[in-house]
Amino acid sequence: MQKIFDEVNSLDKRCYEEFGLSEDILMEHAALSMQLYIQENHSDKKTILIACGCGNNGADGIALARLLHKKFDVSLYFYSKAKSQMAILQEKRAKALDIPIIEEVIDSDIIVDCIFGTGLNKALDDDAVLLINELNSLDAIKIACDIPSGISFDGQVKSVAFDADVTITMGALKTSLFSDIAKDFVGEIKVANLGVQREIYETSTNKYLLEKKDLKLPNRKKHNSHKGSYGHLNVVAGCKKGAGIIAAKAAFGFGTGIVSVVCHENLDLPYHIMQTHFISKNCTAIAIGMGLGNYEIAEVQKILANDVKKIVDADLFYDELLLDVLDEDIVLTPHPKEFCSLLKLSNIADISVEQLQNNRIKYVEEFTSKYPKVVLLLKGTNVIISQGKNLYINTFGSAVLSKGGSGDVLSGLVGSLLAQGYEPLDAAISASLAHALAGANYKKNDFSLIPSDLIEEVRRL
Numbered sequence: 001m002q003k004i005f006d007e008v009n010s011l012d013k014r015c016y017e018e019f020g021l022s023e024d025i026l027m028e029h030a031a032l033s034m035q036l037y038i039q040e041n042h043s044d045k046k047t048i049l050i051a052c053g054c055g056n057n058g059a060d061g062i063a064l065a066r067l068l069h070k071k072f073d074v075s076l077y078f079y080s081k082a083k084s085q086m087a088i089l090q091e092k093r094a095k096a097l098d099i100p101i102i103e104e105v106i107d108s109d110i111i112v113d114c115i116f117g118t119g120l121n122k123a124l125d126d127d128a129v130l131l132i133n134e135l136n137s138l139d140a141i142k143i144a145c146d147i148p149s150g151i152s153f154d155g156q157v158k159s160v161a162f163d164a165d166v167t168i169t170m171g172a173l174k175t176s177l178f179s180d181i182a183k184d185f186v187g188e189i190k191v192a193n194l195g196v197q198r199e200i201y202e203t204s205t206n207k208y209l210l211e212k213k214d215l216k217l218p219n220r221k222k223h224n225s226h227k228g229s230y231g232h233l234n235v236v237a238g239c240k241k242g243a244g245i246i247a248a249k250a251a252f253g254f255g256t257g258i259v260s261v262v263c264h265e266n267l268d269l270p271y272h273i274m275q276t277h278f279i280s281k282n283c284t285a286i287a288i289g290m291g292l293g294n295y296e297i298a299e300v301q302k303i304l305a306n307d308v309k310k311i312v313d314a315d316l317f318y319d320e321l322l323l324d325v326l327d328e329d330i331v332l333t334p335h336p337k338e339f340c341s342l343l344k345l346s347n348i349a350d351i352s353v354e355q356l357q358n359n360r361i362k363y364v365e366e367f368t369s370k371y372p373k374v375v376l377l378l379k380g381t382n383v384i385i386s387q388g389k390n391l392y393i394n395t396f397g398s399a400v401l402s403k404g405g406s407g408d409v410l411s412g413l414v415g416s417l418l419a420q421g422y423e424p425l426d427a428a429i430s431a432s433l434a435h436a437l438a439g440a441n442y443k444k445n446d447f448s449l450i451p452s453d454l455i456e457e458v459r460r461l
C-alpha cells in the first residue's frame, strides 16, 4: 500500500528545515518530473499549452515551459498575473528565454493544467470556470499539475474541474485526489519526487492507498485438509432471497469449505450450497442483512448474539438493534444511503447522501473513532475501509459494478474470508480488492456484468 496525506505543506517544510532544500529546488524537481513524463510518453507530439495561475502551481507550469521550450512548441497562457514570489521569478526566467505567451487558448497536442493546486481556497469565478471548460473541450492529452484545478483540499468539486488523463502530484499522494467526486477528473495518478526519494519526503500517516499486491487470496497451502478446514459460512436469507443466494455463491467460489443459507422456507439452491433453518452449530462466520426485509427482531438479535465473526449489510443499517453489536470487531458494508442511516442511529450526524459524499472520509473517521473495533467498509467508486484510526482506500472499482447484486457478492466475499479465519480488517481489504479487481477483469464491455459473471471473475483471480 502507498501512503496518503491530508496535506503536504508540513512535508515541504521538513525538506527546507531538515534537509536544507529550497523552494526553488523542490519546484525544479516538480517541473522536471512533468518534463520527463511528457518526453518519455509523448515525444511524438509537437504543441504544448501550459495554463498557469498566479501561485506556485502556476510557477511549476512556467518552470516546465522553460524545460520543454525548443524541444516542443510551448505556449504559456496566464489565467492571472503572477503573484507568489516563485511565480514572479519563474516568469522572469521564462521571459528571458522568449517563451511564447498567448492571450487566447489555442488547440494543442498537450495541455498542462497549472491554474490552481493545493492553494485553491475559494469558489472558482466565472472566468476560471470558462477557462477550465474551454480546456476540457479541447481534444488533447491533458495533464494536471499536482491536482486538477477545481478540486478543493477536501476533494470537492463545486462547479467544474480540469478533466485530466494523468495527474502528476507533487511529493506524495493527497487525500483530495481520492474522493468519489475526484475520480472522474484525476485520471492516472503519478507521484513526482521533489529532490529526495518519496520514502524520505513522506512521514507517518493513517491513510493508505491499496495496491493489487495487498490482495491476499485464500490460497490453500495444506494437503492434509478437508472441507471443514476452510470454514462454514452461514448466510441469512430474508424476504429477497436472491441476495442471500448470490452472497452464498460468491462465498463458496472464494474458498469457504461449506456454505449454508439460513432460511425458514425451502429454497431452490445449487447442490453444493446447503440449506439450514437455524444457525449451524459449527458455523465459523455469519453474513446477515442482505435482502433481509421484514424480520423478527428477537430472531435477528439471537443470530447477532452468536459468538462468531460477522458481516452485516443492507437492511440492518436501518435498525437500532445494530447498535448492540458496535462494540465488536464486526464488518459493516454500507452504501452511502445506508451509512447515513447508521450515522443517524448512532447519533453522529443527521446528513443527506450528498453531504456524506462530499465528506466521506470525515464521517468514516467520526464513526470509527466512536466505534474503534468495528471494521467499516463504505461502498462507493473509491471504497473506504477503516478500523480505529487507520483508513484504506480501494480505487480499483469501476462503473461495471453499478448493478443490483454487486454488493451481495461483496458481502459473500467478506463472509467467505471471515469463515476461513481472516481477521475482520484483512477480510474486508482482500474481499474489497477481489471484488473490484474481478470487476476490472471482466472485459466483455462495461454494461453487461451480472453477479454470476463477477463471481466467475473472482474464481479466476
Ligand SMILES: NC(=O)C1=CN([C@@H]2O[C@H](COP(=O)(O)OP(=O)(O)OC[C@H]3O[C@@H](n4cnc5c(N)ncnc54)[C@H](O)[C@@H]3O)[C@@H](O)[C@H]2O)[C@@H](O)CC1
Binding pocket: 012, 023, 026, 027, 030, 053, 054, 055, 056, 057, 058, 060, 083, 084, 115, 116, 117, 118, 119, 120, 121, 122, 123, 124, 125, 128, 145, 146, 147, 170, 194
Ligand atoms: N514547496 C512548495 O510550496 C511547492 C509547491 N508546489 C506547487 O505549489 C502549489 C501550491 O501553490 P500555492 O500555495 O501558491 O497555491 P496555488 O498555486 O494553488 O494558488 C494559490 C493562489 O491562487 C489564489 N486562489 C485560490 N483560489 C482561487 C480562486 N478560486 N480564484 C482565484 N484565485 C484563487 C490564491 O489567493 C493564491 O494567490 C502546489 O499545488 C504545487 O503545484 C510544487 O512546486 C512543489 C513545491
Ligand SMILES: Nc1ncnc2c1ncn2[C@@H]1O[C@H](COP(=O)(O)OP(=O)(O)O)[C@@H](O)[C@H]1O
Binding pocket: 314, 335, 379, 380, 381, 382, 383, 396, 397, 398, 399, 400, 401, 402, 403, 404, 405, 406, 407, 408, 409, 410, 435
Ligand atoms: N461506479 C462504481 N465504481 C466502483 N465500484 C462501484 C461502482 N458502482 C458500484 N460499485 C460497487 O458495487 C457494489 C454495490 O453495492 P450495493 O449498492 O450494496 O448493491 P446491491 O445491494 O444491489 O448488491 C459496492 O461494492 C460498490 O462499491
Ligand SMILES: [K+]
Binding pocket: 057, 113, 114, 115, 116, 117, 144, 145, 146, 147, 148, 149
Ligand atoms: K492544477
